Amino acid sequence: MTESSPSCSCATAPEDRLPDSTIENRVEQLKALASPVRLQMVDLIYYGGGEVCVCELQENFDLSQPTISHHLKVLREAGLIQSRQEGTFVYHRVDTSAFTDLSALMDRLSTIREADEAARAVA
Amino acid sequence: MTESSPSCSCATAPEDRLPDSTIENRVEQLKALASPVRLQMVDLIYYGGGEVCVCELQENFDLSQPTISHHLKVLREAGLIQSRQEGTFVYHRVDTSAFTDLSALMDRLSTIREADEAARAVA
DNA sequence: ATCATATATTTACAGATGTCTATACGAAGA
DNA sequence: TCTTCGTATAGACATCTGTAAATATATGAT
Numbered sequence: 001m002t003e004s005s006p007s008c009s010c011a012t013a014p015e016d017r018l019p020d021s022t023i024e025n026r027v028e029q030l031k032a033l034a035s036p037v038r039l040q041m042v043d044l045i046y047y048g049g050g051e052v053c054v055c056e057l058q059e060n061f062d063l064s065q066p067t068i069s070h071h072l073k074v075l076r077e078a079g080l081i082q083s084r085q086e087g088t089f090v091y092h093r094v095d096t097s098a099f100t101d102l103s104a105l106m107d108r109l110s111t112i113r114e115a116d117e118a119a120r121a122v123a
Numbered sequence: 124m125t126e127s128s129p130s131c132s133c134a135t136a137p138e139d140r141l142p143d144s145t146i147e148n149r150v151e152q153l154k155a156l157a158s159p160v161r162l163q164m165v166d167l168i169y170y171g172g173g174e175v176c177v178c179e180l181q182e183n184f185d186l187s188q189p190t191i192s193h194h195l196k197v198l199r200e201a202g203l204i205q206s207r208q209e210g211t212f213v214y215h216r217v218d219t220s221a222f223t224d225l226s227a228l229m230d231r232l233s234t235i236r237e238a239d240e241a242a243r244a245v246a
Numbered sequence: 247a248t249c250a251t252a253t254a255t256t257t258a259c260a261g262a263t264g265t266c267t268a269t270a271c272g273a274a275g276a
Numbered sequence: 277t278c279t280t281c282g283t284a285t286a287g288a289c290a291t292c293t294g295t296a297a298a299t300a301t302a303t304g305a306t
Binding site: 008009010016017018023024026027030031033034035036039040042043044046047048049051052053055056089091094096097099100102103106107108109110111112 | 140141150153154156157159162167169170172174175176178179222223226229230231234235
Binding site: 066070089090 | 253255
């Protein structure tokens with residue numbers, strides 16, 4: 001065996017990197033979701049009938065109205081929800097395409113790398 | 124039409140809520156991923172041969188070694204990567220099952236709700 | 247026009263986060 | 277054992293984030 005070298009055995013350069021613009025976009029989406037309040041909000045909007053207004057959210061979260069508005073803004077700016085005004089009410093719904101993108105990202109990292117298992121066995 | 128009521132038209136209570144423990148777990152995973160540095164790290168670990176040591180990461184990020192170590196700790200504590208020590212080197216690899224869980228969460232929100240479309244059409 | 251109500255914005259502040267420097271730990275070699 | 281090298285931890289500091297109070301905006305009703 002040739003284990004005399006004091007350097008690590010990492011492979012050198014990855015082939016299939018994500019483009020920076022994708023990283024940026026996904027990180028913004030992930031940041032928006034990485035909050036118990038906002039994750040529950042999105043889930044509530046989706047499973048609470050598809051369209052939900054701020055007043056409905058106020059009943060489900062022990063938060064002030066401005067705080068709820070703030071979280072909705074974060075979700076909207078990340079492209080996770082869309083908002084529609086009807087009279088004085090504003091209804092929010094989940095932008096499912098954003099979650100399709102996120103699902104694809106997670107799938108990209110959710111498969112055991114058979115190639116590496118094989119490579120290590122050979123080496 | 125009976126639009127005289129000054130209340131919003133939100134559906135009342137959602138049926139299919141995520142349990143709190145799931146929310147907590149997913150939020151920790153999402154927080155760990157919601158950083159350009161850490162998202163790229165995970166991607167680099169996965170596509171950089173499956174197993175990567177800190178030294179390799181240092182070459183790809185313009186960050187101090189302690190900072191890299193810190194980010195790896197966050198990823199490890201969130202269950203997104205696993206670490207294996209071999210001599211002085213520590214090799215990190217992606218825990219694909221965590222990303223399977225995250226993918227399932229995203230899938231949960233990535234389908235257009237046909238039921239609601241239909242319901243709105245009827246109403 | 248005035249008023250009430252639903253939602254948004256501004257401001258302020260406490261707590262979390264990302265980064266570095268300095269230091270410590272631990273394994274391998276001299 | 278002493279040194280070196282890879283990695284981890286501790287401390288410090290600037291920035292970002294979540295929240296509420298106060299205020300603003302805008303729509304519908306009277």
